[in-house]
Amino acid sequence: MLILTCPVCGVTAEETEFHGGGEAHLTRHGPGSSDDDFEDYLFMRENPRGVHFERWRHVYGCGKWFHAARCTTTLEVFGTYPAQTTEPPKDLQKTISKKRPGWTWRDLA
Amino acid sequence: MSEPVTALGGVASDAGIAAIAEAPLQGMITLRGDLSASAVKKAAKAASGVDLPGAGMAHMDGESGLCWMSPDELLVLCPYAEAAERLERLQTALAKTHALAVNVSDARASFTVSGPRAREVMGKLCPVDLAPDRFTPGIFRRTRMAQVPAAFWMDDTERFRIVCFRSQAQYVFDLLTVAAQPGSEVFCY
Numbered sequence: 095m096l097i098l099t100c101p102v103c104g105v106t107a108e109e110t111e112f113h114g115g116g117e118a119h120l121t122r123h124g125p126g127s128s129d130d131d132f133e134d135y136l137f138m139r140e141n142p143r144g145v146h147f148e149r150w151r152h153v154y155g156c157g158k159w160f161h162a163a164r165c166t167t168t169l170e171v172f173g174t175y176p177a178q179t180t181e182p183p184k185d186l187q188k189t190i191s192k193k194r195p196g197w198t199w200r201d202l203a
Numbered sequence: 204m205s206e207p208v209t210a211l212g213g214v215a216s217d218a219g220i221a222a223i224a225e226a227p228l229q230g231m232i233t234l235r236g237d238l239s240a241s242a243v244k245k246a247a248k249a250a251s252g253v254d255l256p257g258a259g260m261a262h263m264d265g266e267s268g269l270c271w272m273s274p275d276e277l278l279v280l281c282p283y284a285e286a287a288e289r290l291e292r293l294q295t296a297l298a299k300t301h302a303l304a305v306n307v308s309d310a311r312a313s314f315t316v317s318g319p320r321a322r323e324v325m326g327k328l329c330p331v332d333l334a335p336d337r338f339t340p341g342i343f344r345r346t347r348m349a350q351v352p353a354a355f356w357m358d359d360t361e362r363f364r365i366v367c368f369r370s371q372a373q374y375v376f377d378l379l380t381v382a383a384q385p386g387s388e389v390f391c392y
Contacts, residue, residue: 102274104258108330111347154347156273 096164101174103156115149118161119181119200143167145190145197147182150174163190207283210312210372219383221318225376226364229266229313230286232279232293236302246296250289251279261343261356270343270356278354278366283308312372316379317362322392325355325363327382335360335392349378 096109105111117139123131140146146166151159159177163186164170172193173186182202190197197203207228215224232250236243244255251269253262255277261270263280270278281289286308293304316324326333328348338344340357347353351374353367367375 105344107346111330154352155345156276158273 096162096169096171098150098162098171099174100152100155100158101160101176102152102158105152105155107155111152111154113151113153115151115159118147118149140200142199145172145194145199147199149177165194207309210369211376214376216376216380216383219324219380219385220320220388221316221324221383223324223376223379223383224315224317225372226313226315228283229308229311229366230281230283230289231306231308231311231366232281232286232290232304233272233307234277234279234293234302234304235275236297236300238275238277240300240302242297242300243302246293246300246302247277247279249296250293251281256343259343260341262341263356263358270354272345272354279304310369311366312369312375314365314367314375314379315358315362316365316383319361320383320388321361321363323389324379324383326391327389328378329353329355333392348375351375 097106098109098112099106120135123135144165144167145163147161147163149159150162160174161177162174163172163182172190175183175186187202209225209228211225213225213227234247247255247269252267253264253269256262256269256271258271262268266280266282268280270280272278286306290304290306297304322333329346331344331346332338340359343354343356345352345354348367351367351371353365353375355363355365357363365375
């Protein structure tokens with residue numbers, strides 16, 4: 095079971111107080127984009143073994159969205175960070191590099 | 204005018220390891236806005252008579268109080284009969300501020316769980332660390348109670364006050380009575 099800390103209200107609870115919102119840091123391609131971009135945006139998702147970035151919502155608590163970085167094999171949560179960002183904070187990426195040397199995720203490494 | 208009643212007519216149960224009772228009608232006003240704005244702070248303080256609580260905290264004074272719901276939301280508690288008047292004052296005070304205040308008194312039900320085993324009853328239902336040194340009077344927690352959202356705080360070290368949606372009042376009361384059924388002590392706190 096995941097133990098997440100909501101970066102908005104600071105509450106730490108297990109995953110049933112939250113709700114997963116799928117993969118993080120997607121770039122939206124809407125009307126006017128190419129068919130390939132639109133297809134990628136709609137359907138193509140990472141399914142990594144190891145480091146993963148997700149959106150979560152503190153649904154039973156403050157109700158706010160945030161991001162979480164975690165390991166899909168051990169369920170270790172590397173950290174959570176605000177929703178208002180397009181990529182994980184650098185210090186969090188460094189933390190992950192220490193714990194999982196050589197990790198990659200989309201364009202990140 | 205119709206007579207206001209609580210969701211379950213003040214039902215109570217003290218056959219189990221903790222005493223459970225539906226609380227009398229409680230005035231509640233939801234206030235949303237920028238909690239760092241001085242107009243919002245001032246209006247909230249005037250409507251409740253207590254200082255603004257920090258994140259995850261509640262300030263209580265008898266039937267009145269302020270609960271921190273989220274970074275942009277407060278719950279103003281007041282005597283039921285005064286809710287309409289206090290709401291009007293809030294709205295007047297916030298007329299020129301981007302904020303929202305709504306009387307939600309009749310949308311909610313509240314319960315009390317009291318006794319030396321009250322922590323265990325709550326601990327069975329909520330994913331919250333209720334150890335006596337971690338959850339103390341003054342803390343306000345919104346969380347999940349079995350399958351429904353709820354919020355609670357402690358009046359003293361042996362008494363919880365719970366707020367839930369009125370439509371779920373029967374479910375919450377049933378949950379609490381089952382969690383408190385005789386002989387179900389866990390002795391974990």
